[in-house]
Amino acid sequence: MNASDYSSLAPIPSAATLRALGERVQHGMLVFNGRFEVSMANGLARQLFGAQAASGANLARELETLLPPFALPQARETGNWTGSLPVGERVITVHLHHHADAGGDAYLALFQHVDGPEDYERELQQRHAELRQAYLRLNGAQEKLLQSEKMASIGQLAAGVAHEINNPIGYVHSNLGSLQEYLRSLFTVIEAYERALRAPDPKALIAEIDDIRNRLDIDFISRDLPQLMAESREGIERVTRIVRDLKDFSYSGRDESWKLVDLHAGLESTINIIWNELKYKVTLERRYGELPMIECLPSELNQVYMNLLLNAGHAIADRGNIIVSTGVDGDEVWVEFQDNGAGISPELRQRIFDPFFTTKPVGSGTGLGLSISYGIINKHHGRIDLDSTVGEGSRFRIVLPIRQPK
Numbered sequence: 051m052n053a054s055d056y057s058s059l060a061p062i063p064s065a066a067t068l069r070a071l072g073e074r075v076q077h078g079m080l081v082f083n084g085r086f087e088v089s090m091a092n093g094l095a096r097q098l099f100g101a102q103a104a105s106g107a108n109l110a111r112e113l114e115t116l117l118p119p120f121a122l123p124q125a126r127e128t129g130n131w132t133g134s135l136p137v138g139e140r141v142i143t144v145h146l147h148h149h150a151d152a153g154g155d156a157y158l159a160l161f162q163h164v165d166g167p168e169d170y171e172r173e174l175q176q177r178h179a180e181l182r183q184a185y186l187r188l189n190g191a192q193e194k195l196l197q198s199e200k201m202a203s204i205g206q207l208a209a210g211v212a213h214e215i216n217n218p219i220g221y222v223h224s225n226l227g228s229l230q231e232y233l234r235s236l237f238t239v240i241e242a243y244e245r246a247l248r249a250p251d252p253k254a255l256i257a258e259i260d261d262i263r264n265r266l267d268i269d270f271i272s273r274d275l276p277q278l279m280a281e282s283r284e285g286i287e288r289v290t291r292i293v294r295d296l297k298d299f300s301y302s303g304r305d306e307s308w309k310l311v312d313l314h315a316g317l318e319s320t321i322n323i324i325w326n327e328l329k330y331k332v333t334l335e336r337r338y339g340e341l342p343m344i345e346c347l348p349s350e351l352n353q354v355y356m357n358l359l360l361n362a363g364h365a366i367a368d369r370g371n372i373i374v375s376t377g378v379d380g381d382e383v384w385v386e387f388q389d390n391g392a393g394i395s396p397e398l399r400q401r402i403f404d405p406f407f408t409t410k411p412v413g414s415g416t417g418l419g420l421s422i423s424y425g426i427i428n429k430h431h432g433r434i435d436l437d438s439t440v441g442e443g444s445r446f447r448i449v450l451p452i453r454q455p456k
Contacts, residue, residue, distance in 0.1 A: 078142075078161030084154050086110035098142055098161050113144075113159060121146060125157065136175045214292055214326045218285030225282045232275055235266040292322060308454060310343040313351070313385060317374060320355040328363045332372050339377040345454045346430055354423040358387045358446050361420070365391025365444060381452050382432075390443040399436060431455055 069090060072079050078095035082088045088110050099109055114122075116135045125131040125148040132145050145160040242262050246255040263269070321334070328334065362372045366389060375386040394402060403424040427434050431451055438444035 075160075078159075080109050080113065080157075080159040080161070082110035082157050082159075084156075086114060095159075095161055098137060110157075117144075117146075122157075126150070126155065134175050136179050141175050214322075215289050218288040222282045222285040225278050225285075228278060229275075229282075232271045232278075235268065235271060238266060239263060239268055294319075296323060308345055308347060310345055311348045313341055313344050313346075313376065313383065314338055316348050316352050317355055317376075317385070320352050320359065321374075324356060324359055324363075327360065328372070331366055331369050332363055333370070335371060335373045337373060337375040339375070341376055341378060341383050342452055344383060344450060344452055346450065347426075350426045350429070354426050354448065355385075355387075357420060357423045358448075362387055362389035362391065362444070362446075365389055365393070367392065370443075378452075379449075382449050383452060384447050384449045386445060386447040388443065388445040393440040393442055394436070394438040394444055395440050399438060402436065403434075 069092075072090055072092040075092060075094070078098045079090065079092045080088065080095045081090040088108075091109050095109060099112055116137065118133065121131045121133060125146045129148055130146065132143070134141055134143050143162045145162075147158040147160075149156045149158075239259070239262055242255065242259045246252040246259060249255055359372065359374075366372075370390050373386075373388045375388070377384055377386075403420050424434060427448055427450070431454060433449050435447040435449065436444065437447075
C-alpha cells in the first residue's frame with residue numbers, strides 16, 4: 051500500500067481540530083469566501099485587527115478596505131499576492147492565497163506583525179496610505195473645479211447663447227404667423243373650388259375664383275411657402291444643434307470614458323456655442339487637415355477649445371482674425387489657434403498657465419482657464435506650445451497622441 055492509499059483512509063479533521071491547529075500557527079490566519087464570509091479566524095488575526103468577536107466575522111470586510119484595489123484580482127489570477135498594510139499604529143505583512151472550485155472562491159490570508167528594524171517601512175506605508183487618500187481627494191476636487199469652470203464659462207456666455215437660440219426661434223415664430231395667414235387664404239380658394247364643383251355650371255365661377263386668387267395673391271404664396279418652410283426647418287435645426295452642443299459641453303467628465311472621436315466635430319460644437327461672443331469682431335478661418343479618429347475625453351478637449359478661442363477673442367480689441375488649423379505629424383495630431391491680437395509679453399508667458407493668474411480686470415476672469423487646459427492636455431499625454439509676439443498676436447498649438455499610451 052503506497053502513501054496515497056494511506057491518505058485515502060485518513061479521517062478528515064473536524065472543524066474544531068482545524069480551529070485548534072489554527073490557534074497554534076505563529077501567524078494570523080483568516081479563511082473566507084468570495085462573499086467575504088469568514089469560516090476561520092485565529093486569535094492572532096483577531097488581535098492584529100483588534101476584533102473582539104470570537105468568530106471575527108467582520109475581519110474579511112476590514113481586510114478588503116485595507117487591501118489595494120489590485121490585490122484580490124491578482125490573487126485570483128495568479129493564486130497569490132503579498133504586500134504590507136498599515137493597521138492602526140502597526141504594519142503587517144499579508145500573504146493572500148486563492149483557490150477556486152465548484153464551490154466558488156476561497157481565500158487564505160496569513161498575517162505577520164512587522165517590528166523593530168521595520169519601523170521605517172511602517173512609516174513609509176503610513177505615508178503611502180495618507181498620500182493615496184490625499185490623491186483621491188485632490189482628484190475629486192479637480193473634477194469639481196473643471197465642472198465649475200465649465201459652468202462658469204456657460205454662465206458668462208449665457209446672454210450670447212440665449213441670443214443664438216432666440217434669433218431662430220423669433221423668425222420661426224414669425225413664419226408660423228405667415229403660415230397661418232397662408233393657410234387661411236388657401237382654404238378660401240379651396241372652398242371656392244368646391245363651390246364650383248358642386249355648381250351646375252362650374253365655368254360660371256371661374257371669374258370669381260380668379261378674383262379670389264388675385265386678391266389673396268395665391269401665386270406669391272405658392273412661391274413663398276416652400277422657402278418659408280425651409281427657413282423654419284433650418285431655424286429649428288439651429289436651435290437643436292445649439293442645445294445638443296450645450297449638453298455635450300456641460301457634461302461632467304466623471305463617468306466619461308476614453309473614446310475614438312473626430313476632433314473637428316468637437317471644434318465645430320464649441321464654435322457654435324461661443325460664436326455670438328466672437329462674430330461681431332472676429333473673422334474666423336478654418337484650415338482643417340485630414341485627421342484620424344483620436345482617443346480622448348471629448349468633453350474635456352471641448353473645454354480647452356473654448357478657453358483658447360475665448361482668450362483669442364479677448365486679445366482682439368476691435369477687429370481681427372482667428373485661424374483654427376489642424377494637422378497630423380507622425381503618431382500625433384495638432385490643433386492650432388492663431389490670432390492677430392495684442393500678444394503676450396515674455397514676462398507674462400512664464401506665468402500664463404499658473405492657476406488664478408489672469409491679465410483681465412478684476413471680476414472679468416477666474417485665472418483658471420489656461421491652467422485647467424494645461425492639466426487636461428497633460429492628462430491626454432500631450433502638450434501646449436505657445437508662440438507670441440507683442441503687438442502681432444499669439445499662437446497656441448495643442449499636440450496630442452493619436453492613441454493613448456498603455
